[in-house]
Amino acid sequence: MAHCALEVADVFRSLGPGWHQSVNLSLGQLKVVSAIEQCRSAALGGHVLRCEGCAAIEVAYNSCRNRHCPKCQAAAARRWLEARQADLLPVEYYHVVFTLPAAISEIAYYNKAVIYGLLFDMAAETLRTIAADPKHLGAQIGATLVLHTWGSALTHHPHVHGIVPGGGLSPDRSRWVACRPGFFLPVRVLSRLFRRRFLEELEAVYHRGQLQFFGEHTELIDPGVFAKWLAPMRACEWVVYAKRPFAGPEAVLAYLSRYTHRVAISNQRLISLDERGVTFRWKDYRVDGRTRNKTMTLAANEFVRRFLLHVLPAGFHRIRHYGVLANPSRRENLSKIRALLHVALEAVDPDGDVSSCAAQPSFVCRHCGSPMIIIDMLQRSRPIRAPPPEQCHA
Template identity: 80%
Template sequence: MNSITCRNRHCPKCQGNAARRWLEARQADLLPVEYYHIVFTLPAAISAIAWYNKRVVYGLLFDIAADTLRTIAGDPRHLGAQIGATLVLHTWGSALTHHPHVHGIVPGGGLSPDGERWIACRPGFFLPVRVLSRLFRRRFLEALADSHRRGQLQFFGEYAALADPSVFAQWLAPLRGCEWFVYAKRPFAGPEAVLAYLSRYTHRVAISNQRLLAVDEHGVTFRWKDYREKGRTRYKTMTLEAGEFMRRFLLHVLPGGFHRIRHYGLIANPVRRASLAKVRELLHVTPESEPPSREPVVALRAVFICRHCGAPMIVIDILQRTAPIRAPPMQARP
């Protein structure tokens, strides 16, 4: 038996259909070019205060990451083009720790400043990661300091002293000299691979039901991945006391109305249709000329999976929330 969907965006059961609808809409936006995966991560110190300031810090993470990409891509020393990017916020590590970062999916090129040429990246190379990291660090810290001056940040407990401007400035100083993690993966194999990747990331929540192994008197046991190790030893299990498990899960509940998927540049919502039409014209390709696919590009995993055998389950009946559950009728004795 499976409960009726709650439609909460933090529920691991209710995201399959939402992801499918979103991907169908995005399929029409893909271009016949290389796509790159970029990750921008906040240092642990920033993550610690982000818990009290989710809307401000997560918003800065989105905007500064997008601004960094647009600035470096627009520099003639690198690409010299107007680009587009889709950014997806994740706030968790595999062990449900607080680890805010954004995943970016970026076409490998952009429009020239006059909008009359498509400028492609060098094959297999998007933008220099070190340059991206330095600019991201500087602009994020500037924006965070500005938010503090405007009184937009709040601090509690061991961080209460950071409300003082001089203490906050001292606390920020070491972050200007440490490395900030920005990562660029090799280009995807093609548009189909982009959609397959997005299907795993766009509507993901902190933990899926498939990772849960047991709930008993010892607590909640689940699988997690230790990225500090290589090979099969990185796959481990962890048992948390029920209260601690709930605390970690609730760390990742977003503020009401906060959008965790955002589009920037050429694919920002107000200009997407016109920009994509122009790019397709320059690339001599139109949606009508592309061969229609008989099957969906992305096959999402079935919503209901048997935890014992792994096979998809079949819905045989749907019970309304107020309907009483009745036993099957007894067979009459001969």
């Protein structure tokens, strides 16, 4: 495997072994740092491999498998996509995005599980409600939503990307109701309902005492101040948009491979690490309505601070399925839809993985392409874990 010249792990290491003791990090963030620093190193153990073709010997160190690690997500995305291939339907697919206003994004950082959860649920509810309305589609739809919490410059920018089949089941489940070609649902209607429902639920969780406020937002503890803070957001436009349909199922999978297991920044975007800090590539979407490719340099500690903004709460699912694609009934619903569309299902195994993928070797020689076999095991020297609680301020 090709090795990137610079990695996020190198930035962590450049701050020294005790840097985390001087900053306010949670145990979850410290565990992410530990995992990324040790990923594919001797600390985690590994395998000694021999090529069956050219007899080359190679050592492969184990991955940390942390979902925030830039080096581990390609394999995770590949496994997930193999399972998703069996779910694709021969219909148009649409890409929709729901974004939170900046003011709510600011309090979301201290209330990740609550507000990210609302973002998922209200986006899904909005899509399903408008689609079920006979004035628009009049059908039961499904959606796969993926949470991203970052902007290109590593700022905190929570939003969900949705992949939605262009149609759904009729209310009596007797026929497939297709969208108009090239058009999914009216964006303005989606935006207004999303705004109303999100703010209603945000008020509800506030009055149940489920929100925390710190720093400059401490005054929001007062209900009157909170109501005044919330008022402008009822009038501003919330960003919801839908892109043109994908060019076939292959394009859907290509998109998913880029988005489902993406982390805040990939190693490939890093350019240099020196006395000035970390230089990386980013995209500026605010110039003349066009995307501009730029570079940015941040001090190493600021780069790490921004990266760790995007560590998710333990157990929080960043990919979720709703409606007819919801996990409990997905297989049954997909079978029903295929029958209505007169489409035969390709042969897959009981878990939904495409059978042709099962014969792929785990390790392939980078010299001749032949399979490699494991001839020895290397034991890990220490587990991935955060420092003891007394070393953590959060």
